[in-house]
Each structure stands twice: as C-alpha cells, then as structure tokens.
Amino acid sequence: MSDHLTPEAPEALDASLEGGEDPAATKAQVFAAAERLFALHGFQNVSVRDITAEAGVNLASVNYHFGSKDALLFEIFRRRTGELNRERARMLHEANDRRGGNPPVREILEALFTPPLRWADPAHDRRVSVQFIIRARSEGTEEIRQALQNDVSHLARFAEALKTACPELTPETVYWRLHFVLGMAHNNRFMEFDRLHHLSGGLTREGDVAGLLKRMLDFAEAGFLAA
Amino acid sequence: MSDHLTPEAPEALDASLEGGEDPAATKAQVFAAAERLFALHGFQNVSVRDITAEAGVNLASVNYHFGSKDALLFEIFRRRTGELNRERARMLHEANDRRGGNPPVREILEALFTPPLRWADPAHDRRVSVQFIIRARSEGTEEIRQALQNDVSHLARFAEALKTACPELTPETVYWRLHFVLGMAHNNRFMEFDRLHHLSGGLTREGDVAGLLKRMLDFAEAGFLAA
DNA sequence: TCCGGGTTCAAACGACCGTTCGTCTCGACC
DNA sequence: GGTCGAGACGAACGGTCGTTTGAACCCGGA
Numbered sequence: 452m453s454d455h456l457t458p459e460a461p462e463a464l465d466a467s468l469e470g471g472e473d474p475a476a477t478k479a480q481v482f483a484a485a486e487r488l489f490a491l492h493g494f495q496n497v498s499v500r501d502i503t504a505e506a507g508v509n510l511a512s513v514n515y516h517f518g519s520k521d522a523l524l525f526e527i528f529r530r531r532t533g534e535l536n537r538e539r540a541r542m543l544h545e546a547n548d549r550r551g552g553n554p555p556v557r558e559i560l561e562a563l564f565t566p567p568l569r570w571a572d573p574a575h576d577r578r579v580s581v582q583f584i585i586r587a588r589s590e591g592t593e594e595i596r597q598a599l600q601n602d603v604s605h606l607a608r609f610a611e612a613l614k615t616a617c618p619e620l621t622p623e624t625v626y627w628r629l630h631f632v633l634g635m636a637h638n639n640r641f642m643e644f645d646r647l648h649h650l651s652g653g654l655t656r657e658g659d660v661a662g663l664l665k666r667m668l669d670f671a672e673a674g675f676l677a678a
Numbered sequence: 679m680s681d682h683l684t685p686e687a688p689e690a691l692d693a694s695l696e697g698g699e700d701p702a703a704t705k706a707q708v709f710a711a712a713e714r715l716f717a718l719h720g721f722q723n724v725s726v727r728d729i730t731a732e733a734g735v736n737l738a739s740v741n742y743h744f745g746s747k748d749a750l751l752f753e754i755f756r757r758r759t760g761e762l763n764r765e766r767a768r769m770l771h772e773a774n775d776r777r778g779g780n781p782p783v784r785e786i787l788e789a790l791f792t793p794p795l796r797w798a799d800p801a802h803d804r805r806v807s808v809q810f811i812i813r814a815r816s817e818g819t820e821e822i823r824q825a826l827q828n829d830v831s832h833l834a835r836f837a838e839a840l841k842t843a844c845p846e847l848t849p850e851t852v853y854w855r856l857h858f859v860l861g862m863a864h865n866n867r868f869m870e871f872d873r874l875h876h877l878s879g880g881l882t883r884e885g886d887v888a889g890l891l892k893r894m895l896d897f898a899e900a901g902f903l904a905a
Numbered sequence: 906t907c908c909g910g911g912t913t914c915a916a917a918c919g920a921c922c923g924t925t926c927g928t929c930t931c932g933a934c935c
Numbered sequence: 936g937g938t939c940g941a942g943a944c945g946a947a948c949g950g951t952c953g954t955t956t957g958a959a960c961c962c963g964g965a
Contacts, residue, residue, distance in 0.1 A: 477943080493817070495722035499923060509944050514924060516942095589816050589867075590720070603877040610877065626878040627893050630870065631862055638861035640816075650830040650837065651853040666854050673904030674897040704912080726953060736914050741954060743912095748953095 478516040480506040485513075486527050490582035494524055494590050521592055528587045528595055531580050536605045538566035543608060556616045557672045559609060563636055564667050572660040585637060606633075617676070628675045635671060705743040707733040712740075713754050717809035721751055721817050748819050755814045755822055758807050763832045765793035770835060783843050784899045786836060790863055791894050799887040812864055833860075844903070855902045862898060 484506035488497040499520050503510045517523040542562035546554035567584075570577035587595055606629070613625050620628075648655055656662070711733035715724040726747050730737045744750040769789035773781035794811075797804035814822055833856070840852050847855075874882055883889070 498921075500921090509942095510923095510946095511925080511944070512942090520923065600873050600876060603873065606877055623878070623881050624893070626874060626882055627890075628897055629877075630874045631894070631897050634865035634870070635858055635861055638865055643857065643861070646827050646830065647853060647857045649827060650833055650856075651850070654850050655853055663854075666851070667858070669904045670855055670858050670901040674901035677896045677900030725951075727951090736912095737916095737953095738914075738955080739912090746953075 477506075477508050477512050480508055481512055481516060481523070482527060485523055486531075486583050487579050489524065489527070490579045490586060493586055494592075521594070524587065524592065525594055525598075527583065528591065529598075531584050534580075535566055535570075535584065539563060540605060540608065542566065543612060547612070553615055554612065556613065556675050557668060559612050559616060560632060560668055560671050560675070561664075563609065563632060564664055564671070567636060568660050568664050568667075573658060582640075585640060588637060613675070631674065632671050635667060704733075704735045704739050707735055708739055708743060708750070709754060712750055713758075713810050714806050716751065716754070717806045717813055720813055721819075748821070751814065751819065752821055752825075754810065755818065756825075758811050761807075762793055762797075762811065766790060767832060767835065769793065770839060774839070780842055781839065783840065783902050784895060786839050786843060787859060787895055787898050787902070788891075790836065790859060791891055791898070794863060795887050795891050795894075800885060809867075812867060815864060840902070858901065859898050862894060 481502060485497070485502045488501055488505060499513050500510060502523075503512055506512070513520060513523055517526060539562050542565060543554075543559065546558040546562055550558070567581050569575060570581045572578075588599065591599075610625060610629055613629060614620075614622060617625060644655075708729060712724070712729045715728055715732060726740045727737060729750075730739055733739070740747060740750055744753060766789050769792060770781075770786065773785040773789055777785070794808050796802060797808045799805075815826065818826075837852060837856055840856060841847075841849060844852060871882075
C-alpha cells in the first residue's frame with residue numbers, strides 16, 4: 452500500500468515512436484496525448500473526447516485500455532513519478548559513492564533538484580512530463596493525494612543523508628528544511644516564471660536551466676545551513 | 679487592467695454574522711459557503727448546487743448575485759487577495775518607518791510571511807481563506823491566471839526594498855530569490871504538512887504557527903543572503 | 906390600496922460528461 | 936475453411952452541469 456509510486460517493470464510503452472502499425476500503439480498514443488493535455492490544461496478541463504481526438508483514436512479506447520479516466524491519470528502519474536524518484540535515488544547513490552557515504556548538503560540537494568530541471572530543459576523533450584507531475588500533485592484525485600502522503604520511503608533516504616551531513620541540526624529542523632526544499636523543487640510552474648519575467652521587466656532568462664539550477668542550489672544550501 | 683487585485687471599497691459583506699434577517703444576507707451566505715467549499719474540494723469539484731445547498735439558499739442565487747460561477751470565484755479571489763496584499767503592504771510600510779526607509783532583509787520577509795501565517799493560525803478563523811487563495815492560485819480560471827501575472831505592483835515595492843537592503847546582489851539575483859521566497863509563502867498546503875508529519879514520524883507539530891514562522895524566516899533569510 | 910423594483914423560488918433547458926453496449930474487422934490457430 | 940478473441944468503432948445511455956425562465960413574494964412609497 453506504500454509503494455504505489457515505484458512501478459514494477461519498465462514496460463517500453465514509448466514504442467509508439469517507431470513508424471509501423473505497432474500493436475498496442477493505440478494505448479501509447481492515448482497515454483501521450485493525455486499527458487500532454489493534462490499538463491497543458493489540467494485534469495478536469497480535459498475530457499476523454501479531447502484525449503481521443505488528439506490521439507486520433509476511438510472514444511472508447513480510454514476505458515478499454517485503462518479502465519477509466521481516473522485510472523489513466525493515475526497510471527501516467529505513477530510512471531512519471533517513478534521515473535523521477537529513480538533518477539533522484541540514483542544521483543543520491545552516486546553522491547554517496549563519491550563521498551564515502553557522507554556527501555555534503557549541496558550534493559544531496561543537487562540530487563533532488565537536477566532531475567526535474569533536466570527534464571525541463573528544452574534540449575530534452577520532457578517539459579510536458581514535469582508540468583504534468585506538478586499539476587497532478589496539486590489537482591490530482593484523492594487516490595493520488597493518498598499515494599503522495601503514504602509513499603515517503605524515497606524521501607526517507609534524503610532525510611537520513613541530510614541528518615548525517617548536518618549533525619548540528621535537530622532532526623525536526625532537518626525535516627522542516629527538507630520540506631521547504633521540496634516546495635522549491637515542485638513550485639517551478641511556468642506560470643510563475645512568466646510572472647517573474649514580468650516583474651523583473653524581462654531581466655530573467657527563462658531557458659537557462661543550468662543557471663536556474665545554480666540559483667536554486669545557492670539559495671537552498673544557504674537556507675539549509677542557516678544557524 | 680493591472681489593479682484587479684486591489685478592490686475599491688471595503689464592502690462590509692461579513693455582516694451575515696449578526697442574527698437577524700439582513701437584506702443581502704443571501705449574497706454573504708453564498709460567498710462564505712463557496713469560499714469554504716472551494717478551499718476544501720477545489721473549484722471544479724464543487725457545483726453551484728453544492729454551494730447553494732450548503733448556504734441554504736436557492737439554486738439561482740449564485741447567478742443572480744454574482745453573474746456566474748466563474749465570476750463568484752473571481753470575486754472571492756479578488757477580495758481575499760486584496761486583503762492579503764494590503765496587510766503585507768502595511769507591514770512593509772511599518773518596517774520602513776521603523777528603520778528609516780531601509781529595513782533589513784528579515785523584516786521585509788517578515789512582512790511577506792506573517793499575514794498568511796497569521797490567517798492560518800487556529801486562533802484566528804481564516805484558515806479557509808488561506809487555503810482558498812492557495813487553491814485559486816493554482817487551479818483558478820484563465821482570468822485569475824491573467825490577474826496574477828499582470829498585477830505585480832504590490833510585489834514591486836518588496837523587490838525595491840530588497841534591492842536596497844542587499845546592494846551587493848545583482849537585481850536579477852534579487853528577483854530570483856524573491857521568486858523562491860514567494861514560492862515558500864504560497865506552498866503551505868495542509869496536504870504537504872500531513873506528508874511532512876508522516877515522514878518525520880510525528881516529530882513536527884502542525885499547529886505551532888509562531889514556530890513555523892521563525893523556521894521559514896531562518897531558512898529564507900539565509901537563502902536570500904547567500905553569497 | 907395599489908404599484909413596482911428587488912429578491913426568492915421551482916422548474917426546466919441544452920450542453921457536455923464518463924461510461925457502456927453491440928457490432929464489425931482482422932489476424933492467429935486448429 | 937472455420938473459429939475465436941482482441942481490439943476498433945459508432946452510437947447511445949444516464950447523469951450532472953451552469954444557466955435561464957417566469958411566476959411568486961416581500962415591502963417601502965405614492
């Protein structure tokens with residue numbers, strides 16, 4: 452009941468990219484169209500008819516392949532969240548290896564921030580997935596809310612690493628500051644970027660992902676290490 | 679077109695609290711019921727029938743008094759956001775007076791963080807309004823999104839104060855860090871609190887608003903003053 | 906007393922929703 | 936060649952939605 456966010460198998464669903472008439476291509480097309488539309492307009496503002504029209508498939512395909520619209524949302528969410536958590540865990544693992552099991556705060560935060568920012572890089576083509584995850588986290592169904600609240604196992608490792616890196620901080624303080632850091636990581640809505648751009652009179656560049664990562668790390672590291 | 683968030687008149691709408699049959703009591707009841715239900719379940723998950731049932735009024739009241747469901751949402755949003763911005767501006771003004779026009783970073787951030795946290799205090803009874811604002815910011819209509827993006831005049835004063843307080847930082851850095859700080863202020867969902875509570879094994883107390891404010895200020899101040 | 910504007914009310918309208926049904930196509934297998 | 940099951944398809948079902956309608960109601964002013 453607590454591992455909803457770590458899918459069991461890779462399931463190369465993205466096989467729809469090859470040219471021919473793949474069997475199960477319909478399912479992949481529905482998956483991709485739904486993720487895109489949910490990310491763009493939100494779950495409630497996208498109808499099953501919108502999805503099937505965008506995918507160029509029959510209306511009944513969603514219920515046939517996924518069971519229901521809710522189940523479709525949850526399956527996309529589960530897959531993308533699993534990928535994100537796995538990338539973060541891998542980076543934390545690498546930092547542990549590099550530093551003999553005691554990486555500094557900055558490298559732990561790097562493992563949290565880098566994966567979603569790398570997805571958001573225009574070079575990669577996963578901006579839709581980031582946007583989808585952020586939307587699903589705040590607008591998702593009760594099932595998603597439950598999964599988010601129960602599945603904290605992947606966060607526990609980060610909390611432990613941070614406690615080790617900051618022995619002078621009480622555990623309570625570590626948890627709160629991890630909470631603030633996660634809020635930063637999941638708050639990068641494009642809407643908010645536009646607002647910042649408008650506020651600063653066009654001073655901030657939006658496409659500079661590497662620069663943004665450095666800015667986020669500078670801020671979060673200093674905040675985490677505050678007296 | 680840029681001042682949608684600062685309503686022109688106080689309009690003592692909360693007069694529904696007095697016992698008698700007030701004229702215009704229906705409008706106030708609809709307003710209160712809608713704010714409560716929107717904050718609890720989200721805009722799209724609450725129907726006009728839910729609102730009027732909760733308020734104990736006729737179904738047509740929403741359209742009669744507010745024009746449409748969308749307009750009702752926007753009116754609540756405009757009122758609450760206006761109140762919030764006014765409280766923040768007042769606190770910034772007081773800090774300016776205390777410090778001869780050059781308040782330190784911590785007091786500027788205090789003016790940003792304190793109002794929503796004071797509302798969230800169980801002692802006051804405005805937790806619903808905070809929750810509503812947060813929800814409306816992320817799930818709101820296109821009209822709300824436009825208003826949020828266009829109305830940055832109240833933020834400009836905070837940006838100016840922060841630039842004065844931190845002359846060693848480039849304006850670009852100040853804007854980005856203000857962006858991070860605002861993300862913290864608007865990210866205090868109760869959902870996330872529950873998750874933190876679960877992650878820490880019950881270590882964090884949720885009702886301690888004063889303690890939370892200090893924690894947020896410690897983190898944000900250090901982050902803002904990072905090298 | 907009658908009038909008229911402001912407000913409430915029950916009822917319905919038309920649109921859209923997620924889902925289901927029965928049928929048809931088509932390729933694999935006996 | 937015949938059978939079978941998975942999948943695609945058009946069409947419809949039942950329900951809920953926001954909104955509108957037109958009549959009833961209330962009450963202060965002529």
